[in-house]
Amino acid sequence: MTAILFVLFVAGLLFVWVLFWRQWQHDDEDESAIVEHDERVSPLLRGINYLLADEPDLALQEMVQVAKLRSEAADVYMALGEMFRSHGEIGRAVRIHQNILARPDVSSELYLQAHFALAKDFQTGGLLDRALYHYQKVLDVRSDHLDALMASLRIREQSSEWLKAEELLSRIERLQGDEDGLHRAYLWGALAQDAMQNNDYQVAQEYINNALSLTKKCGHAYILLVNLALKNNDTEQLQHTLAAMQAETPDYLHLLIPLLLQNNACSDELMRYWKEQHDHELALSWMEGLAKKDVSAATSLREKMSFAPTGLRESLRLAAMGMNSDDFFVSQAKKWRMSMKHYGCTQCGVQTVDMRWQCPQCHQWGSMSAITEDDK
Ligand SMILES: [Zn+2]
Known part of the structure; x- marks a missing residue:
């Protein structure tokens, strides 16, 4: 709170300074101009006094009294709103931005800024529908507002509204003049997954084809294709997809293990x-998959592969499978394995326990991969 008050105080001082500087510049003008300035300054000063007295709601009421929303006052208002939002005081940020929009004399530029700020307030507060509404208001005025398009895309992805996301991505691509095939392919992958869950395999196949026609690097599409081949008992398709994954996206092969073990397929x-x-990631995932049901099967696979761990991380994963004995070390390794950060984002470095096709932090698609011994 102290930081807010301090910044507000400085912002207020600046505002007052601007007004007095203007007054000094127009010293020869008539008295009415000075009176007008005073009327604008006093509610703002009272507002700042309330803020210093830790009465932010009263402060806000006073600031709303500022008679004419000239650009200086608007900047102070917008800065206040930003500050409240960044400190998690979403309700206050919303009130400030709504107050700006409620004014009859609001300029078109300020109208745009206030709607955009309001959208960000609601997005930060998790009210995604209302955020989308205000981003749309911005886009109604300026259809090429890139930030509003990007933010809307993020919300559609967050809400799993993939077709709407795809449409927004197209608009962004047209504006930027380049195509993000991988991003679009992953949106088709997400659509295909939804179709699979609804047992609509024909549609799923179409969406997978769409994804792979854009790029051969969409790991999600291959996983779904293997799933589809297993459901259709299509051995040829299965072999073909495995070969394609080995060539194009070998880092995702280990993700197939649960699916293949469940169907008793492709061990050769x-x-x-x-x-x-x-x-090594494939070998460890394979042994882990087996060890869940039968530790001895995992042990014999390890022998067959002559698998030797390359470092502490791999040794711990082996220990967690319980291959040796059920001693204290094994039980600790099992606990560690349960919460092990298995995947890391190559863009932002965030680490997760489970695989995600979209990074939960930087929202990049296809940027997560298994963390190996060398990464640490
Ligand atoms: Zn990331």
Whole structure:
């Protein structure tokens, strides 16, 4: 609160200084101009006094009295709103921005700024529908407002409204003059997943095709394609997809393990791939998958692969499978494995326990990959 008050105080002083400087510049003008300035200054000063006395609501009431919303006052208002929002005081930020919009003399630029700020207030407060409404108000006036488009896209993705997200992405791409095939492919992947969940396999296949026609690097599309091939008992499709993944997105192969084990499929192909590439993430996921049901199956797979851990992280994962004995170390390793940060974002570095196709922090698609011993 002290920081807010201090910044408000400085903002207030600046505002007053601007008004007095203007008054000094127009010293020769008639008395009425000075009176007008005084009327504008006093509610603001009273407001600042209330703020210093830690009475922000009374302060706000006073500031609303500022008779004419000239650009200086508007800047103070907008700065206040930003400050309240950044300190999590969303209600106050909303009231300030709504007050600006309620004024009859609001300029078109300020109208745009206030709607955008209000949208950000609601987005920060988690009221996504209202945020979208105000972003739309901005876009109604300026259809090429990139920040409003980007923010709306984020909300649509957050709400799993993939078709609407895809439409917004198209608009952004047209404005920026380049295409983000990977992003769009992942949106089609998310649509395909929804179709799969609704048992609409034909539509899912179409969406997967859309994704893979944009880029061969959409890991999600391959995983869904394997799922589809297993459901259709289509061995040829399964082999073809595995080969494509090995070539295009080998980092995601280990994600297939639960699916393949469940269907008792492709162990020969996986073993061949292990012998070629020595993919440790794949081997560990495979052993972990087996160990959930049968530790001895995991042990014999380890022997068959001649798997040797490359460092502490891999050793702990092996220990957590309980291959050796059920001693204190194993139980501690199991606990560690439960909360192990398995994936990291290559863009922003955030780490997660589960795999995400979109980074929860920087919102990049396809940027998460398994953390290996070398990453640390
Ligand atoms: Zn990220």
